[in-house]
Amino acid sequence: MAWFSKEKKLTSKATTPATPPAPAKKGEGIWNKCDGCGEVVYKAEWERNWNVCPACGHHDMLPVRRRFDLLLDPGSFEELDADLTPQDPLAFTDAKRYRDRLRSTYRTTGLRDAFVSGVGAIGGQAISLGSFAFEFMGGSMGSVVGEKVARVIDRAYERRIPCVVFSSTGGARMQEGIFSLMQMAKTSAALHRFRAVRKPYVSVMLHPTTGGVAASFAWLGDVVIAEPKALIGFAGPRVIEQTIREKLPPGFQRSEFLLEHGMIDAIVPRLEMRDRLAQILSLLA
Ligand SMILES: [Zn+2]
Numbered sequence: 001m002a003w004f005s006k007e008k009k010l011t012s013k014a015t016t017p018a019t020p021p022a023p024a025k026k027g028e029g030i031w032n033k034c035d036g037c038g039e040v041v042y043k044a045e046w047e048r049n050w051n052v053c054p055a056c057g058h059h060d061m062l063p064v065r066r067r068f069d070l071l072l073d074p075g076s077f078e079e080l081d082a083d084l085t086p087q088d089p090l091a092f093t094d095a096k097r098y099r100d101r102l103r104s105t106y107r108t109t110g111l112r113d114a115f116v117s118g119v120g121a122i123g124g125q126a127i128s129l130g131s132f133a134f135e136f137m138g139g140s141m142g143s144v145v146g147e148k149v150a151r152v153i154d155r156a157y158e159r160r161i162p163c164v165v166f167s168s169t170g171g172a173r174m175q176e177g178i179f180s181l182m183q184m185a186k187t188s189a190a191l192h193r194f195r196a197v198r199k200p201y202v203s204v205m206l207h208p209t210t211g212g213v214a215a216s217f218a219w220l221g222d223v224v225i226a227e228p229k230a231l232i233g234f235a236g237p238r239v240i241e242q243t244i245r246e247k248l249p250p251g252f253q254r255s256e257f258l259l260e261h262g263m264i265d266a267i268v269p270r271l272e273m274r275d276r277l278a279q280i281l282s283l284l285a
Pocket residue numbers: 034035036037038039053054055056057058
């Protein structure tokens with residue numbers, strides 16, 4: 001009996017690839033080829049420049065903890081809610097079981113889910129903050145991510161401090177179905193409560209910020225800023241074109257287009273982000 005169940009377990013495990021197919025990692029080796037201009041840059045130089053191309057200014061993805069290193073006062077970050085771990089409420093399976101996908105992503109990224117949060121300081125101003133980690137399942141928002149975002153806002157409410165959220169996400173996590181979509185309402189309600197303390201909520205949209213996140217707290221900032229050329233929107237351009245049967249204008253849904261049309265407040269290059277955030281916080285906090 002015991003042998004039978006053990007063997008069965010092993011068989012089912014054997015059908016799941018032990019390691020997920022490694023995503024093509026840019027910058028592997030010592031050179032990095034820029035997606036913007038094709039320039040080949042020494043990887044150490046690329047990283048020293050916070051993954052911004054020194055030749056054309058293209059902003060490549062920046063891992064979440066590196067972003068905190070760049071923006072926060074040294075040694076000020078204290079991570080909170082790090083132990084929140086996603087469950088699989090729908091026992092969801094597509095090409096792979098959701099719980100296996102979570103496990104393998106945890107192994108490759110070292111993250112429990114697609115959001116890292118806590119408290120820190122920028123320019124001496126204490127803030128409650130969080131950032132999406134796009135490297136974790138495309139920065140998708142499931143119930144853990146939504147809960148962590150709501151806690152970032154609630155913590156800002158309790159401590160009467162500003163709140164800053166960096167979004168980089170494909171939107172709601174399909175594997176959690178309606179539980180993901182509920183996070184849009186939950187985070188928006190938390191923001192509504194936060195309004196009472198009259199402290200600023202700054203939303204920073206990174207490339208890309210789409211789907212349910214763009215349609216909820218990411219666009220509800222008192223100040224909404226974006227990195228250059230970030231893709232920001234609800235549905236992608238191809239879906240919109242097919243729905244309205246019209247060709248979209250060039251640059252549609254990029255930060256520059258959105259700024260021109262009054263949808264965001266500013267575009268701030270990554271290397272100027274810390275100073276600009278410090279300035280906004282000192283004016284509004
Ligand atoms: Zn470049």
